[in-house]
Amino acid sequence: MWIYEKKLQYPVKVSKCDPYMAKLLLEQYGGADGELAAALRYLNQRYTIPDKVIGLLTDIGTEEFAHLEMIATMVYKLTKDATPEQLRAAGLGDHYANHDKALFYQNASGVPWTATYIQAKGDPIADLYEDIAAEEKARATYQWLIDMTDDVDLQDGLKFLREREVIHSLRFREAVEILKESHGVKKVF
Amino acid sequence: MNEYIAHAGAADQLRVWHPFVSPLDPCPPIAEKTFIIPPNVTMPWQPPGLPQFSPYEALKLGTLWPAYYSPYETTPK
Ligand SMILES: [Fe+2]
Numbered sequence: 626m627w628i629y630e631k632k633l634q635y636p637v638k639v640s641k642c643d644p645y646m647a648k649l650l651l652e653q654y655g656g657a658d659g660e661l662a663a664a665l666r667y668l669n670q671r672y673t674i675p676d677k678v679i680g681l682l683t684d685i686g687t688e689e690f691a692h693l694e695m696i697a698t699m700v701y702k703l704t705k706d707a708t709p710e711q712l713r714a715a716g717l718g719d720h721y722a723n724h725d726k727a728l729f730y731q732n733a734s735g736v737p738w739t740a741t742y743i744q745a746k747g748d749p750i751a752d753l754y755e756d757i758a759a760e761e762k763a764r765a766t767y768q769w770l771i772d773m774t775d776d777v778d779l780q781d782g783l784k785f786l787r788e789r790e791v792i793h794s795l796r797f798r799e800a801v802e803i804l805k806e807s808h809g810v811k812k813v814f
Numbered sequence: 815m816n817e818y819i820a821h822a823g824a825a826d827q828l829r830v831w832h833p834f835v836s837p838l839d840p841c842p843p844i845a846e847k848t849f850i851i852p853p854n855v856t857m858p859w860q861p862p863g864l865p866q867f868s869p870y871e872a873l874k875l876g877t878l879w880p881a882y883y884s885p886y887e888t889t890p891k
């Protein structure tokens with residue numbers, strides 16, 4: 626179970642009225658390398674991973690949901706006050722036709738989220754290598770999103786999220802080292 | 815049936831709410847949002863003997879029953 630804290634992991638401030646940026650941010654909401662995919666991937670893989678690294682998948686999977694909330698807040702702030710005409714001008718006319726201003730789990734191009742974005746192979750190395758790759762792809766996506774806005778306050782939140790993916794990747798790499806079991810052990814041949 | 819009666823339900827079907835507005839919102843806030851409660855929700859079982867539109871008007875509006883007519887106009891939301 627979880628205990629919910631009614632606040633964001635890191636403050637989200639958006640200072641530039643730029644509904645088009647909301648469309649781009651959806652890549653981290655319902656995209657292949659987005660936060661929903663990350664959270665669901667780790668929280669599912671953890672059941673069949675060796676005991677020593679279950680807690681890591683639980684912790685990181687949970688944090689990804691906190692990231693998802695931050696992205697949702699950014700998207701909502703950028704779209705809630707836009708008129709249908711403004712959404713259309715921002716390339717969100719197709720989104721409006723289907724969802725009004727509701728958020729939806731889809732990527733920046735409007736492709737709905739699918740479980741085929743994630744994998745659970747049952748093999749610990751295969752799963753952890755996928756997780757490391759997912760973190761690097763999420764980090765890269767944050768970089769390209771940071772490149773797409775000049776709102777320094779929005780960039781601040783995105784830079785925090787990017788750094789977290791750097792650390793997540795590091796922890797998954799450490800998990801691989803733990804599973805190698807030679808870590809920290811002196812071997813004499 | 816005249817235009818006034820045909821649209822008599824419009825105001826009754828509209829609900830207004832006020833989403834949270836932050837002083838830090840990036841865009842000029844829309845303070846008031848609306849949604850529609852269509853008459854099939856408020857009267858989910860049609861009572862017998864309701865007044866009817868004229869056949870010509872009913873063909874135009876999509877229903878024979880003024881009580882079940884739901885007009886829609888774009889509102890800022
Ligand atoms: Fe994340």
Ligand SMILES: [Fe+2]
Pocket residue numbers: 663685689760763789790793
């Ligand atoms: Fe992550």
